[in-house]
Amino acid sequence: MIELLWSIFDITLVLLLLALAWNTCSTRDVMRAVTLFIAMGLLLAIVWARLKAPDLALAEAVIGAGISGALLLSAIRDYPSTPMVSQRSTLIEGIINILTLALTILMSWAVWHGLNMSDGVRLSGQVISQLPVSGVSNPVTAVLLNFRAYDTLLELAVVLTAVLTVLTLNEKRADYVVSGRLLQGMTHWLVPLLVVTSGYLLWVGAHAPGGAFQAGAMLAAAMILLRLAYPSKQQEFNNVLLRVLLVIGIFTFVLVGLWMMSLNDDFLAFTPAWAGTLILIIETAATVSIAAALTLAYRGGRPKDWEDANRTSRSIAENGGQDDQ
Amino acid sequence: MIDTLAILAIFSGLFFFLSGSIGLLRLPDLFSRLHALAKADNVGLALVALGVIMLEPAVINDIKIVIIWILVMAASAISSHLVARHALRENREDD
Amino acid sequence: MISEQLLYSLAGVGLFGIGLRATLLHHMLLPRLLALNVCGAGVFLIFIAIAYGGLKIMADPVPHALVLTGIVVAVSATAMALALGRRLEALDDE
Numbered sequence: 001m002i003e004l005l006w007s008i009f010d011i012t013l014v015l016l017l018l019a020l021a022w023n024t025c026s027t028r029d030v031m032r033a034v035t036l037f038i039a040m041g042l043l044l045a046i047v048w049a050r051l052k053a054p055d056l057a058l059a060e061a062v063i064g065a066g067i068s069g070a071l072l073l074s075a076i077r078d079y080p081s082t083p084m085v086s087q088r089s090t091l092i093e094g095i096i097n098i099l100t101l102a103l104t105i106l107m108s109w110a111v112w113h114g115l116n117m118s119d120g121v122r123l124s125g126q127v128i129s130q131l132p133v134s135g136v137s138n139p140v141t142a143v144l145l146n147f148r149a150y151d152t153l154l155e156l157a158v159v160l161t162a163v164l165t166v167l168t169l170n171e172k173r174a175d176y177v178v179s180g181r182l183l184q185g186m187t188h189w190l191v192p193l194l195v196v197t198s199g200y201l202l203w204v205g206a207h208a209p210g211g212a213f214q215a216g217a218m219l220a221a222a223m224i225l226l227r228l229a230y231p232s233k234q235q236e237f238n239n240v241l242l243r244v245l246l247v248i249g250i251f252t253f254v255l256v257g258l259w260m261m262s263l264n265d266d267f268l269a270f271t272p273a274w275a276g277t278l279i280l281i282i283e284t285a286a287t288v289s290i291a292a293a294l295t296l297a298y299r300g301g302r303p304k305d306w307e308d309a310n311r312t313s314r315s316i317a318e319n320g321g322q323d324d325q
Numbered sequence: 326m327i328d329t330l331a332i333l334a335i336f337s338g339l340f341f342f343l344s345g346s347i348g349l350l351r352l353p354d355l356f357s358r359l360h361a362l363a364k365a366d367n368v369g370l371a372l373v374a375l376g377v378i379m380l381e382p383a384v385i386n387d388i389k390i391v392i393i394w395i396l397v398m399a400a401s402a403i404s405s406h407l408v409a410r411h412a413l414r415e416n417r418e419d420d
Numbered sequence: 421m422i423s424e425q426l427l428y429s430l431a432g433v434g435l436f437g438i439g440l441r442a443t444l445l446h447h448m449l450l451p452r453l454l455a456l457n458v459c460g461a462g463v464f465l466i467f468i469a470i471a472y473g474g475l476k477i478m479a480d481p482v483p484h485a486l487v488l489t490g491i492v493v494a495v496s497a498t499a500m501a502l503a504l505g506r507r508l509e510a511l512d513d514e
Contacts (some may be wrong), residue, residue: 002478006423007422010424010427010428011427012513014427014428014431016450017431017435018431018434018435018438021434021435021438021439021458021461021462022438024454024455025438025441025442025451025454025458026442027472030450030451033450033451033454034454036451037454037457037458038457040461041461043373044464044465047428047465048468051424051428051468051469051471051472051478051479052472052478052479053468053471053473053484053487055484055488055496056464056468056484056487056488056491059488059491060491061491063491063492063495064461064487064491064494064495067456067495068457068494068495068498071451071495071498071499071502072450072454072498072502075450075505075506076450078505078506078509079449079450080448082448084446084448084450084451086445086446086447087447088445088447089489093445096441096444096445097441100437100440100444101437102439103440104433104434104436104437104438107433107436107437108430108433111426111429111430111433111466112429112430113424115425115426115470117424122471122473122480123480123481124473124477124478124479124480124481127480128478129480139478139481139490140475140481140484140485142481142486143481143482143484143485144488144489148482148485151489154491155489155492155493158493158496159492159493159496161500162495162496162499163499164448165474165500165503165504166499167509169503169504170506170507170510171498179407180407180410182403182406182407183403186399186403190399192434193396211488213488213491213492233426265438269467271433281430286471293496294495294499296503297496297499297503298499300490300502
């Protein structure tokens, strides 16, 4: 009986997820598509919680639905108001439909065959046996920041690269409509609460679901909320602070890795006695970096001193290099 | 006994959520849909939270659930206000 | 009936197919970006479905860490794609 109820629950979740995805991809209105995408992100967070992945549920709710949704919503303004219809000819549409259907069927067969053939051995046994040496007691944090720390270092580098692209390409986005007293009043108590929760997630990631990425994205959400509530009072980042905040995650990570290499002959091989403290230091730096990066990605556009330098150099180029005039 | 009360609370909360969703789909106007969404969903959440609190033994988790309930109520109130304000502004500009 | 691993893996494959079809059909940036994110969600679902071991056993944490990395990379790629799209629009208008 219980099995049957769980099966009904699973099948309902899967059907809802597929229906949301189908409607996101085939609706004509942009605003509706983005809203359905955010809803799909939240449903996906529930699916992660169902599949015993609470760290992922937190990350999907904050990053996948929250930050991604905010980015897409602010991009709708730049999008032309044409409806989202495919403009391919009917023949090409038919070919695309048939080929993707064939690929989906082949992939389904491959997944089914692979699951049948597998012997069910997973890496959880190895992780549990090495967990006391890793310095934390949350297995996902141990894998993310100790056993596969190199992947996390490169992930921070990817985030930095994306933010540098966003920072160099465009002018700042146009400002928003003044939101009014209610939103400003809400931020008075919500932003401190978000900052405290982000610090809690950072700390608790060592022994419970949480961690640096969820905490960093929550800080970024707090900054975005401030930005929306007080559009006229936006302090531009002090530019030295900006550069320091963006880079400090990777910098700390590489520094710790090199120090461990000098002690233990291997890049990022933590000595077990210090592993917990080192992981906390790296996670704190990574939280700050990710928060700065995601906030700047939402703001879009060059920081103030780059913008001024750009304008000066462009005006010099237009005047043909003449000094006075 | 506590289990029965908790299950009763959760199911009545689900009933309120269902009626809120039906209201979202069937009501004609934006403002009436906001009514259905904000009010019915908040009551539903309160009942579901009550049921979960009755089932949960640790007090610290109960406090967290109450905080979550308060935050969701505040967020839904403020987002309903913002949506209604934006819709009202658009109507005024059209006229 | 059907094991949860298989059910959610097939759901992931379905999501990937839906996203892939929409990526190929549209030609403007924003629908394709949404569809690519749907593809990504499908891939993550396949990973986590394979890592699931049942309600009593701990799930495999290595795919969880990989998908966490994947979620952050997906949002950075979305931000970068939106910035590039804005720049291309500005260049087209000039």
